[in-house]
Amino acid sequence: MNQVVLGNTGIVVNKNGFGALPIQRISKEEAAILLKKAYHSGITFFDTARFYTDSEEKIGYALSDKRSEIYIASKTMAIKVTEFWEQLKESLKQLNTDYIDIYQFHNPAFCPKPGDGTGLYEAILEAKDQGLIRHIGITNHRLPVAIEAAESGLYDTIQFPFSYLATHEEIQLVKLCQEKGIGFIAMKALSGGLITNSAAAYAYLDQFENVLPIWGVQKEKELDEFISYVDHPPILTEELKAVIEKDRMELGKDFCRGCGYCLPCPAQIDIPTSARMSLMIRRAPVSIYLNEDWKKKMKKIDDCILCNHCKNHCPYGLDTPKLLKENWVDYQKFM
Ligand code: SF4
Ligand code: SF4
Numbered sequence: 001m002n003q004v005v006l007g008n009t010g011i012v013v014n015k016n017g018f019g020a021l022p023i024q025r026i027s028k029e030e031a032a033i034l035l036k037k038a039y040h041s042g043i044t045f046f047d048t049a050r051f052y053t054d055s056e057e058k059i060g061y062a063l064s065d066k067r068s069e070i071y072i073a074s075k076t077m078a079i080k081v082t083e084f085w086e087q088l089k090e091s092l093k094q095l096n097t098d099y100i101d102i103y104q105f106h107n108p109a110f111c112p113k114p115g116d117g118t119g120l121y122e123a124i125l126e127a128k129d130q131g132l133i134r135h136i137g138i139t140n141h142r143l144p145v146a147i148e149a150a151e152s153g154l155y156d157t158i159q160f161p162f163s164y165l166a167t168h169e170e171i172q173l174v175k176l177c178q179e180k181g182i183g184f185i186a187m188k189a190l191s192g193g194l195i196t197n198s199a200a201a202y203a204y205l206d207q208f209e210n211v212l213p214i215w216g217v218q219k220e221k222e223l224d225e226f227i228s229y230v231d232h233p234p235i236l237t238e239e240l241k242a243v244i245e246k247d248r249m250e251l252g253k254d255f256c257r258g259c260g261y262c263l264p265c266p267a268q269i270d271i272p273t274s275a276r277m278s279l280m281i282r283r284a285p286v287s288i289y290l291n292e293d294w295k296k297k298m299k300k301i302d303d304c305i306l307c308n309h310c311k312n313h314c315p316y317g318l319d320t321p322k323l324l325k326e327n328w329v330d331y332q333k334f335m
Contacts, residue, residue, distance in 0.1 A: 002233045004212045006183030009135045009156050011071055011101065015205075015212060015233070016226045017045035019187065020055045022218035028054070032062035034223050039066055041227040047159070047185065047214045048095075049075035049106055050087045060096035067097055073157075073185070075106035075139060081119040088127055102157050102183075103127065104137035107261070111138065111148040121154065139187070141259055141315035143169055150176045161259070162186035162211065163195060164204035164244045165251055178210045189213040192258030192272070194251060194279055198225055199234035200243045206233060254318060255279060262310035262320055267303040271310055274298055275320055277327040281334055290335065301328040 002015040018038050023031040035046070035058065046063070048055045056074060063070055074091045078084035092098060103124060105112055112120040127133045139159035140146045149155045150173060158177055162170060162184070177184045189201050198215075205213050217223045234240065256275035265271055273280065273289075277298060281289050288294075301324045310320035 002206065004183075004210065006157060006185075006212060007177065007210060008181040009102070009183050011045075011135075011183065013045040013071060013212065014042050014230055015202075016043050016229055017047055017185065017212050017214035018043050019214035019216040020046055020048040020059060021052050022216045023058050024053045024055050025218055028058055028061060031058040034217060034220060035059060035062035037220070038217070038223060038227070039063060039070060042230040043227070044070045045073070045212065045214070046070060047073045047187075049077075050091050051075065051077050051106060054094075056091055056094035060094055064096040071101040072097065073102035073104060073137065073159075074100050075104040077106045077108075078120065079108075079118070081123045084120060084123045084127075088132060092132065099131060100133045102135045102137045103133035104139050104157070104159060107139050107141055108145070109142070111145050111152060111154075113152060113154060137183075137185070139185075141257075141261060143173065146173055147176070150180060150182055153180070155182060157183040157185055159185035159187055159214075161188040161191070161257060162205070162213075163189045163191045163201060165191050165195070165248060167253065174208050174211060178208075182210075184208070184211045186211050186213040188257060188259070189215065191251075192276075194255070194258075194276065194283060195247060196283055197240070197243050197247075199229075200240040200247075202229050203234040203236040203240050204244060207236065251279065254316075254323075256318060256320075256323060257316060259315070261315055262313045265310060266307060267300060267305055269300045269304060269324065270297050271320060271324065274301060274327060275318070275323045278330045278334075281331065295335070298328055298331050301325065 003012050004015045005012050046059055076087045078087050114121045124136050135156040137157035138149045138155050146158055146160045149158055174184050195201050205211050215226045258272040260272045262271050314320050
């Protein structure tokens with residue numbers, strides 16, 4: 001069984017974490033089945049957020065009797081100190097616990113620090129002093145913010161998108177975290193659905209000993225795949241290396257990761273999927289996207305008013321309106 005030591009936190013868990021964003025989309029009982037099954041199969045790290053509607057409540061419901069045997073990471077999007085305390089109090093209530101193992105600032109546009117005028121770092125430190133949280137973390141999609149957090153020495157963990165499609169700079173971030181004793185929690189290890197070979201995804205990440213991938217799980221079939229890696233971790237064979245190489249060639253650098261930080265769109269375009277439709281129709285079963293529902297959704301790209309909200313909010317610096325148009329043209333040709 002592969003274990004990860006999350007930097008200087010002292011947290012040691014199996015190298016398969018449970019990403020609890022998708023359980024928002026299933027019922028409480030269905031979620032409880034997945035969460036309990038994960039726990040009984042050796043998965044003990046659960047990552048959620050106040051922003052993930054009832055995800056915290058479902059974890060509290062399913063696992064509060066196992067509280068001392070699991071680790072819970074949650075997140076706050078607070079931008080004011082009053083919101084910070086309200087959200088932390090609510091998270092503790094929903095999770096049915098009196099402490100959170102890792103409390104993370106959820107994708108802030110800047111790196112909160114003491115004395116920056118927001119009071120947020122002072123508040124999280126106070127929460128730690130009060131024993132309400134055990135470690136301080138930050139999640140981000142912006143590389144400069146993540147690097148600043150790693151260099152600041154203020155964070156015990158950093159959560160950042162990391163997969164075998166990572167750039168050289170992103171790999172350097174992982175190494176910086178390792179040098180500084182910061183636990184690295186990898187979100188989007190399947191790059192928002194673009195990576196379809198989870199064994200290759202796992203085997204690649206396994207080369208980085210401080211990296212803990214959290215797999216977003218919604219279906220039992222998906223969970224079973226990751227559970228099988230608890231006892232039989234995939235090895236980076238020549239065959240899997242070839243899969244990785246092929247994907248890297250096909251996807252390049254400038255592709256939409258489906259993170260959704262560009263929303264809302266005033267023209268109601270489903271940007272996170274539409275902006276990478278060319279990839280999805282070639283990588284996922286075609287029936288999912290070549291149907292009347294998606295034809296209507298893709299046609300909405302014609303309604304774009306070029307407000308550039310999406311472009312200005314994309315952490316990957318994509319020219320989103322242009323990308324959408326290209327995907328729409330390609331989709332029509334593909335049809
Ligand atoms: S530029 Fe177009 S796609 Fe982007 S947010 Fe504005 S209307 Fe939506
Ligand atoms: S366009 Fe950018 S912000 Fe929007 S979903 Fe894609 S990667 Fe994320």
